[in-house]
Amino acid sequence: AYRGGAPSTGDDFSTLAAWLYSAGGRATVAPDYLGLGTGPGTHPYVDTASSVSASVDALRAARQAAAQHGRTLTRDVHVTGFSQGGQVAMAVGRELSRGVDRHLRVRSLAPVAGPYDIAGQELPAIFDGRIDDSSAVYYLSYFLTAQNRLHHLYDDPREVYREPYASTVETLFDNDHTEQEIAKGLAPNIRALLTDEWT
Incomplete structure (x- = not known):
């Protein structure tokens, strides 16, 4: 609920989790949802469409950033999230499996404690x-x-x-x-x- 607790601020558990995944040798993204972090407006809490869009956009940006640094990423995406992130992980996995971006495919999915129903x-x-x-x-x-x-x-x-x-x-x-x-x-x-x- 607090924009200062989003990944882009570097001040949240999600940032620590991203660093831990990165330490394992993976390219990692931790997207801010709309209205959180440095973005404008208010967060549309539990709005699947906007959270999926922010997440997929972050994955696309990671591919571009990797290419600019001479790195090549595979199409395989491993998706996880906790709480609202669990619900978003499920939805991102669904959209990736539907082909939302031909450069990305879901390889594994680990949603945790989300508001699924x-x-x-x-x-x-x-x-x-x-x-x-x-x-x-x-x-x-x-x-x-x-x-x-x-x-x-x-x-x-x-x-x-x-x-x-x-x-x-x-x-x-x-x-x-x-x-x-x-x-x-x-x-x-x-x-x-x-x-x-x-x-």
């Missing part, structure tokens, strides 16, 4: 208590805010969020607040966060 698993788990309150509130708030920017789910935050959160939740997810700042400003549980119509 939001409607069938994630949302029921949020509302029946299988996901702890702080995580449920954080990710549902982020998801609804980001998806509303893309798909117009509501006209006014007060339709979805109870006060005092209705006045602040969209501002918290502007990608300029750290995860700690966001968590401090959110409701303690889903019932305190959402209006009756949205629970």
Whole structure:
């Protein structure tokens, strides 16, 4: 959720993971998703199309950069990701297998702990208590805010969020607040966060 935690800032776990893969002798890319890192705008959280596009573009850029340095990369791509990255890894693997770029083919796929079935698993788990309150509130708030920017789910935050959160939740997810700042400003549980119509 915080643009400063993206790979291009060099200040995130994903950067460390990329270095570890590179240390094994692989050409490695760790893409920023739209709205994160040094890019403009807000991040469309869990928007598959934009995340796949950013990832495939990073792979294409890596091929060009390698060529400029006299290196040749194979077509084989090994894709992994954690959390949202797990969901993106699945989608990138699908698009590579469909031939999104003739110079790239998926060789292996290792998605980890992603939101693969939001409607069938994630949302029921949020509302029946299988996901702890702080995580449920954080990710549902982020998801609804980001998806509303893309798909117009509501006209006014007060339709979805109870006060005092209705006045602040969209501002918290502007990608300029750290995860700690966001968590401090959110409701303690889903019932305190959402209006009756949205629970």
